[in-house]
Amino acid sequence: MPEGHSVHRIAAQFRRHFVGKRVAVTSPQGRFGDCVQLDGHTVTEAYAVGKHLFVVFDSGDALHVHLGIYGAWDFAGDVALDDTAASAGGRMGQTAGRGTVVGAHEESLASIGAPRRTRLRMGESDSDRDDSAEFPPEPVGQVRVRILASDAVADLRGPTVCEVLTPNGVERVQHELGPDPLVDKSGEQRFVDRCRATGTPIGRALMNQKIVAGIGNVYRAEMLFRARLSPFAVTKSLPEETLRELWRDWVKLLKIGVTTGQMLTMDGMSAGQKRAALANRDDRHWVYRRAGDPCRVCETPIVMEMMESRKLYFCPQCQGVST
DNA sequence: TGCCCATGGTAAT
């Protein structure tokens, strides 16, 4: 599933292409009847907190979406490319045409969420455009909600949460969430305080959205390796500076993720190592999904263990875990 | 073609 960086990118797409516009909100799948409360209203704001997306309308109500593990947004329309992402280099600037495969762990500007084939397109060059395509395109698959403006459309599939919230409801959801670096200026202190208040292993704490919002299974494993920290170290016992360094690393990784649309975590590698890793999208992390493979630093086999029903990857040698 | 798996979270037990 998209971790926090993806949801910030989705929010940016909404800000760029839907804010200030009156939209039709429908549920082609028919499973989101409450969409009528938003239909015909104007989008005034869109933002992310952790993995939660909020699209606010002029009625005061907001669409609240959590993609869960399956969800994804597809965007289409005759609109300009997202300059930030398009100019970020790497693979993000590529067009994702009809039928083009968007590989696992990557995002296109047209489809953000669970890895899947893009069906729609947004902002491609004229030479690359399929002129036979009509706007808006017919919904494909199980579209929970469609948001349609005059020149852009967003389709949502497979979310865990898709609901209409009043301003009080929005506040209630956000109150339950830990700090998000792109939302909370004082996030570092809140993160440290919440860690120190709990006696759980840091491997659990990083996945707890009440302690820090937006980190998922990939960033969790990678951040702990980067910090050479045992996932089993109890947060309470960790030096405050270690927690602060973890937060600062999350800030750094999140910004990279939002800019590039990829979970790039190997900025500590040599240029050669990085090139080789990026060439193979299945081999671009320090430890995530590398169980049994040699650690890139010490060649000890990477270990996978289940932690709260999620796969946890670590290097026992580098991270000081006795197995 | 059919099964397995996945970057999550919640409700039930």
Place this chain on the structure above:
DNA sequence: TTACCCTGGGCAG
């Protein structure tokens, strides 16, 4: 702690 939600890519046969 387990079951379930829900979608689609990857892969074995």
